Amino acid sequence: MIDFFEVIKRALNGPYYSEQDFTLKILVPKLRAVTKKYGIRCDQSTPIPSDDKLADDVFHAGVELAAEVGCYCKDTSRVIRFTADEIQEALRDAPSTPFFGEGRDRKAMLARKPESSDPPYCYVGAGGSVVSSDQVFVRLVEGYGRNPLSDSITCPALTKINGMEIVAGSPLELLACIRAVELGRAALRRAQRPGLPIMNSIATGVTATGKIGGSAFGLRDTDCWVVGFTSPLKVQFGRLNEVAYIIARGGQLVGEAGEPMGGFAGGPEGNAVISVVYHILSILVLRSSVHLTFPMDFRYGCNTSWEIMWPISVAAQAICRNSHHPILNLAYTAAGPMTEMCLYEIAATMTNFVASGGNIEFGGVAKGTSLDRLTPLEPRFATEVAHAAAGLSRVQANEIVKTLIARYKDSLANPPKGKTFQECYDWDSIQPCQEYLDLYGRIKDELAGFGLKFK
Amino acid sequence: MTNKSDLLAELQLAVIEGDGEHAKAMAQKCLEAGIAPTEAVEVGLRDGLRIVGEKFEKLELYLPDMIMAAEAGNEVMQVLEPAMGASGQQATSPGAVIVGAAKGDIHTIGKNILTMLLRLAGFQVHDLGEDVSATTFLEKAKSLKADIIAISALMTSTMPGQREVINLLKDVKERDKYKVMVGGAPVTQQWADQIGADGYSETAAGAVTLALKLMSKK
Numbered sequence: 118m119i120d121f122f123e124v125i126k127r128a129l130n131g132p133y134y135s136e137q138d139f140t141l142k143i144l145v146p147k148l149r150a151v152t153k154k155y156g157i158r159c160d161q162s163t164p165i166p167s168d169d170k171l172a173d174d175v176f177h178a179g180v181e182l183a184a185e186v187g188c189y190c191k192d193t194s195r196v197i198r199f200t201a202d203e204i205q206e207a208l209r210d211a212p213s214t215p216f217f218g219e220g221r222d223r224k225a226m227l228a229r230k231p232e233s234s235d236p237p238y239c240y241v242g243a244g245g246s247v248v249s250s251d252q253v254f255v256r257l258v259e260g261y262g263r264n265p266l267s268d269s270i271t272c273p274a275l276t277k278i279n280g281m282e283i284v285a286g287s288p289l290e291l292l293a294c295i296r297a298v299e300l301g302r303a304a305l306r307r308a309q310r311p312g313l314p315i316m317n318s319i320a321t322g323v324t325a326t327g328k329i330g331g332s333a334f335g336l337r338d339t340d341c342w343v344v345g346f347t348s349p350l351k352v353q354f355g356r357l358n359e360v361a362y363i364i365a366r367g368g369q370l371v372g373e374a375g376e377p378m379g380g381f382a383g384g385p386e387g388n389a390v391i392s393v394v395y396h397i398l399s400i401l402v403l404r405s406s407v408h409l410t411f412p413m414d415f416r417y418g419c420n421t422s423w424e425i426m427w428p429i430s431v432a433a434q435a436i437c438r439n440s441h442h443p444i445l446n447l448a449y450t451a452a453g454p455m456t457e458m459c460l461y462e463i464a465a466t467m468t469n470f471v472a473s474g475g476n477i478e479f480g481g482v483a484k485g486t487s488l489d490r491l492t493p494l495e496p497r498f499a500t501e502v503a504h505a506a507a508g509l510s511r512v513q514a515n516e517i518v519k520t521l522i523a524r525y526k527d528s529l530a531n532p533p534k535g536k537t538f539q540e541c542y543d544w545d546s547i548q549p550c551q552e553y554l555d556l557y558g559r560i561k562d563e564l565a566g567f568g569l570k571f572k
Numbered sequence: 573m574t575n576k577s578d579l580l581a582e583l584q585l586a587v588i589e590g591d592g593e594h595a596k597a598m599a600q601k602c603l604e605a606g607i608a609p610t611e612a613v614e615v616g617l618r619d620g621l622r623i624v625g626e627k628f629e630k631l632e633l634y635l636p637d638m639i640m641a642a643e644a645g646n647e648v649m650q651v652l653e654p655a656m657g658a659s660g661q662q663a664t665s666p667g668a669v670i671v672g673a674a675k676g677d678i679h680t681i682g683k684n685i686l687t688m689l690l691r692l693a694g695f696q697v698h699d700l701g702e703d704v705s706a707t708t709f710l711e712k713a714k715s716l717k718a719d720i721i722a723i724s725a726l727m728t729s730t731m732p733g734q735r736e737v738i739n740l741l742k743d744v745k746e747r748d749k750y751k752v753m754v755g756g757a758p759v760t761q762q763w764a765d766q767i768g769a770d771g772y773s774e775t776a777a778g779a780v781t782l783a784l785k786l787m788s789k790k
Contacts, residue, residue, distance in 0.1 A: 141636060141639065145636045247758060274728065276728045283729045284676075284733075285677070285729040285730045286675070286676045321729075323676060323727055324676070347678065348680075348681050355678075379634050379635060380681055380684075380685070381635050382634075383635075384634060415682070415685065485757075
């Protein structure tokens with residue numbers, strides 16, 4: 118595979134385009150053409166199709182598009198292009214079984230296949246959602262660590278440090294990044310799982326300076342970073358600086374992309390194809406150990422709607438059938454904690470991800486934006502559903518997902534916000550209240566009736 | 573012979589399909605058929621753009637389609653605007669809006685969608701891009717004679733950039749000149765109230781309604 122220096126050289130010297138021309142004159146027409154060429158059609162009546170040819174066509178379309186379009190560097194207005202041979206070489210040489218964590222909690226992430234009975238790797242926690250204080254941060258992360266099915270942790274983001282609002286790019290951001298690493302490590306020690314990897318490096322950080330500076334205060338090379346593209350198919354030097362640093366220190370990273378459906382990639386077909394392109398660019402440009410994908414339904418700020426299930430499933434199937442580079446799928450629910458809807462949304466997305474071949478990240482509760490509106494019970498429920506869904510056929514998963522979505526689809530525009538962590542949990546023991554446990558138990562029983570076999 | 577309503581319908585369809593060349597030709601045909609340029613703007617152009625916005629909300633059309641429709645609208649205005657000027661009429665716009673992502677924020681997709689929906693609703697929109705400082709918002713609001721300043725933020729740590737704009741407007745005693753709208757995933761009505769914004773919307777479509785409402789109060 119071509120090296121990172123070559124990627125930077127192309128970012129500096131590749132063909133010049135204005136951002137608008139790259140998007141509207143290169144990407145959009147070529148994406149539409151390749152989607153048409155491969156005859157890719159979405160059947161919304163089947164959110165999880167069982168059509169291997171469709172999955173393979175989506176993958177081939179994505180490979181072809183990646184070679185035609187490349188990745189746009191916003192800082193230089195240059196396009197980082199790759200030849201078809203370089204893309205094939207990257208798919209051949211991409212990492213396949215990365216290990217994360219230390220001691221008892223060291224574990225490999227497998228590149229699963231659709232319908233695989235291999236349990237998914239469970240990367241769980243806050244999904245970068247926001248919390249009000251150091252105390253909430255620590256108790257949440259300890260709660261995540263206590264879940265035996267957690268394989269790695271996604272920490273929340275602090276919004277204040279020493280009572281002061283964190284301002285991006287200011288010294289407060291750097292100080293808060295340092296604080297977040299210290300708190301995350303301490304919380305996982307309290308959970309008796311000191312080796313559990315923190316996989317989203319420092320969610321509190323926005324800038325490369327904040328994340329790189331903060332990482333020196335306790336982030337390990339057995340942890341992981343999340344580095345993302347900008348929609349559509351764009352990257353910034355800030356992110357590439359993080360990549361350069363991570364490579365130099367021998368660390369690992371998740372390359373992430375969340376393309377909104379209805380955006381520049383168009384509808385479900387284009388969204389599925391562009392997810393494959395991101396997978397390839399994640400390997401080549403971001404030098405990822407794992408690729409994370411989270412197509413979004415911008416109308417609702419989540420990815421649990423009926424319409425978004427098809428591109429998520431088809432892209433996952435396409436990638437998992439044709440690439441040995443593992444993927445994670447990330448879920449954002451519309452509803453908040455301690456609501457039926459939130460648990461149904463989690464069950465639908467986890468079932469989709471796992472049956473389609475993905476590993477799981479969970480996740481963003483209440484759209485991942487509402488202060489303290491998240492608890493350790495949602496990720497615990499997500500891991501249990503994800504393990505129960507391993508081995509389901511896509512046909513079975515499709516029926517379960519359709520049943521679940523029908524229960525909440527009419528509430529997506531105005532979802533229940535649910536309760537805060539402090540309202541749902543006992544603060545000292547970090548245990549859910551009885552009302553939430555009853556709800557959780559009732560929904561699990563219901564799901565068991567649909568064919569999910571909880572361990 | 574084609575009647576006036578057929579011509580207006582064809583103009584509207586060309587706009588919806590984003591076919592700028594055909595839309596421009598149809599605008600010319602409308603004038604030749606004696607249709608008032610203001611009627612061509614309202615029925616052929618504005619209604620067409622409104623339909624595009626509605627279809628986008630239902631995911632029947634996508635962001636590139638909106639951009640192409642807006643560009644077709646610009647082509648149409650190249651024909652209709654001089655005709656309106658010649659007859660002493662003026663194209664009406666609800667107002668001028670500057671849109672940008674707050675200082676430190678590099679997320680653009682929501683802002684881009686808002687920009688297009690505002691354009692489809694007839695606003696004159698100036699997109700300042702991402703990572704926009706408070707001083708740039710102020711300078712551009714002045715130079716572009718904006719009615720509304722719309723600021724997006726997708727991170728909690730970039731939300732203070734929205735407040736910074738409002739505080740700067742107060743400091744230079746220009747707060748009353750502009751309506752300020754805020755939005756973005758972590759932004760809430762409570763935050764908007766706290767920083768003294770004039771309005772908040774959770775969705776891009778709602779932000780257009782809000783902008784129209786704010787203009788009616790100016």
